[in-house]
Amino acid sequence: xxxxxxxxxxxxxxxxxxxxxxxxxxxxxxxxxxxxxxxxxxxxxxxxxxxxxxxxxxxxxxxxxxxxxxxxxxxxxxxxxxxxxxxxxxxxxxxxxxxxxxxxxxxxxxxxxxxxxxxxxxxxxxxxxxxxxxxxxxxxxxxxxxxxxxxxxxxxxxxxxxxxxxxxxxxxxxxxxxxxxxxxxxxxxxxxxxxxxxxxxxxxxxxxxxxxxxxxxxxxxxxxxxxxxxxxxxxxxxxxxxxxxxxxxxxxxxxxxxxxxx
Numbered sequence: 405x406x407x408x409x410x411x412x413x414x415x416x417x418x419x420x421x422x423x424x425x426x427x428x429x430x431x432x433x434x435x436x437x438x439x440x441x442x443x444x445x446x447x448x449x450x451x452x453x454x455x456x457x458x459x460x461x462x463x464x465x466x467x468x469x470x471x472x473x474x475x476x477x478x479x480x481x482x483x484x485x486x487x488x489x490x491x492x493x494x495x496x497x498x499x500x501x502x503x504x505x506x507x508x509x510x511x512x513x514x515x516x517x518x519x520x521x522x523x524x525x526x527x528x529x530x531x532x533x534x535x536x537x538x539x540x541x542x543x544x545x546x547x548x549x550x551x552x553x554x555x556x557x558x559x560x561x562x563x564x565x566x567x568x569x570x571x572x573x574x575x576x577x578x579x580x581x582x583x584x585x586x587x588x589x590x591x592x593x594x595x596x597x598x599x600x601x602x603x604x605x606x607x608x609x610x611x612x613x614x615x616x617x618x619x620x621x622x623x624x625x626x627x628x629x630x631x632x633x634x635x636x637x638x639x640x641x642x643x644x645x646x647x648x649x650x651x652x653x654x655x656x657x658x659x660x661x662x663x664x665x666x
Contacts, residue, residue: 433610435603437658439576446516447575447654451647454639455517458506459524461642462499463567464626466528467560470551492533492547496525515578523570531563555630557623564622568649569615572657573608580607614656618649 440447450456462482469478479486483505484498503521507513532550554560584600587593594600625645629637 433657435580436576436607436610439579440654440657447650448647449514450516450520450571450650451643453514453516453520454510454512455503455507455514456520457639457643457646459503459517459520460567460646461637461639462502463524463527463563464637464642466495466551467554467626468630470548471555475548490547492528492536495547496528499528500525516575519574519578520571523567523574526570527563527567531566555626557627559623560626561619561621561623564649565612565615565619568618568653569608569612572615572650572653573611576607576611577604580604610657614653617652617656621652622649 462484465482466479469475469482472478476486476488476490479490479495479498483502484495485501486494486498490498500521503517503524507517532547532554535550536546554563584594584603588597588600589595594603622645626637629641
């Protein structure tokens with residue numbers, strides 16, 4: 405199938421509205437909402453993209469594997485090629501390789517899949533890696549212990565929030581980056597590159613705030629499946645979860661634009 409790319413949008417009516425909003429001085433929330441409308445078809449594919457689904461499925465498997473007596477073996481059963489004493493760098497590399505392998509097997513390499521993969525690695529590095537930082541390096545078994553913490557509703561909710569915030573930000577920025585450089589310069593929306601960077605930072609913050617909606621249900625969803633299915637979660641179920649998460653998140657982003665404009 406080759407690489408499935410998200411379509412560029414400059415010829416569509418909705419994309420022209422994004423451009424006009426930027427020219428008129430729109431803030432990050434309004435620009436995000438307009439971009440969501442313009443990119444709606446592409447975003448809806450997240451819940452059916454096999455690489456996105458594999459990424460979310462692997463993230464869900466990590467806290468389950470961390471509760472096993474044989475942590476490395478549990479990771480291998482999830483399709484992660486790790487040693488008997490994996491560190492975070494090895495784990496993130498194994499996650500990347502597993503996602504790449506899924507893309508090759510399905511022949512479905514996509515922009516959405518690549519952004520989900522990058523978001524997953526960043527989330528692991530930030531959420532787990534930050535807690536592993538130590539003057540003398542992580543102690544043996546600390547990675548397993550930190551991943552095991554993610555099996556609570558609260559901690560997995562925070563973990564999921566970080567991932568989906570990064571994922572939707574990367575998706576929105578994928579489109580906005582096609583036009584933002586055209587709005588930099590004297591007399592334009594952004595007088596300097598610093599102002600453009602501040603706008604991008606505001607967009608990132610807006611996505612993180614909106615992703616609170618994912619935090620509220622993601623932990624409960626995982627706990628329900630851990631209790632009822634002993635941690636066995638199918639990729640079909642993960643696809644439904646991902647589609648629902650994106651629906652809730654995009655609705656929250658649009659609501660944020662309405663509040664921003666009020």
